Amino acid sequence: MVPPLPPLHGDLMLDVFTHRALTQGVLNDHTPHGNSDRLAQLGKSVLNTIVMYILFAERPMLSGEELKTKHDEILSNESMLAWLAAYDNELKKRVRLGGARGALDNPEEASFLFNSYVGAVCVQDGLQATTDWVSKLVKPEGQPPALVDDSQDNTLSTMSPASASLPAPPQAGTSQAAPPPYYPTPPQASTIPSGVPQGTLALFNQTCHQRGFSIEWVASANGPQHDPRWEVKCKVNDVERGFGLGRSQKLAKEIAAYDAYLYMQSIGWTLPQPEPTA
Incomplete structure (x- = not known):
């Protein structure tokens, strides 16, 4: 069971669900994100960081080589396709593909879509909200790591x-x-x-x-x-x-x-x- 998909709004939702073949990489300067290509780059970096952060906090500690191996396994093309399949009705089927039917069966395209969505969630809701969602995908039974302590006990x-x-x-x-x-x-x-x-x-x-x-x-x-x-x-x-x-x-x-x-x-x-x- 995957966690609920964070909802997107406005231009972010439109750009994520419009296949890049239809937008041809045009930048929209009137938005903070520009286009889905930029969102995918942001999402890829955010995913890499969040997954590594989760693994880094594991106890007993993982070695450097173990961190790399588990990180690559979690973010493999197979994982991306599995996550897309789990969100099939909410995510994959909503993409406007134009003439690119079947494109999302390609691991590279599947990764692009998922990375774009992660980037959009980060832009809209922030890094902590993105971490909360991704951590439930990676470790459903674990607690999402807190990136910043905003409690009233701050000193x-x-x-x-x-x-x-x-x-x-x-x-x-x-x-x-x-x-x-x-x-x-x-x-x-x-x-x-x-x-x-x-x-x-x-x-x-x-x-x-x-x-x-x-x-x-x-x-x-x-x-x-x-x-x-x-x-x-x-x-x-x-x-x-x-x-x-x-x-x-x-x-x-x-x-x-x-x-x-x-x-x-x-x-x-x-x-x-x-x-x-x-």
Whole structure:
């Protein structure tokens, strides 16, 4: 029994289920993936990495030669054909083949289709979701490996080395100078700056939750529908403390969280108390 096939949507589904003989390798610049050829290359690399990652975690440990042998067995043409057969109604029969009838009986074409689907899942849902699906194909009884720990127990010591540069928040009750006025960072970059540590958003959310601060994210998009620019403002207790700009809402939110974290760190994670009412 194979795990459920992750559903695809929009242009991704159209490109995966249209045989490459019909598209003739034309790139669609209005999509993040371009075409099925690019998806297949991504999917092949992702599959190789996920399968090796699963085997690498096996205990007792496999030798280097054993890793290579088992990796090649799992991703053989026979395995690809078997997986396609298991998903026959959901995947293989939905492909628009044009004049290429019977093409998917060819191991190379079967591998191309499956790799394209894996690449599409990765683009749409992310690497962890792809890992969860593929790991159930490879080891149905095993638990999918976690690539990133997004739990609420994250601390600086469990993050990547880059995030160690973030100073730990001060203890509650520590006296601090009056907070400086907040000035949003000018929108410049459309990608996460190299100095933004992985896991900042999770750490920021956790710290605010522990201190009883409310967080509000205000997002808006500008530009053409196919290529928007997202702006996200981060409000802590109804006051703007961070700003982010990016090509996706998620990207802008990450930058806004980093901006807000640095500001809150600079004021010692203390907020002015409201004046008592008469």
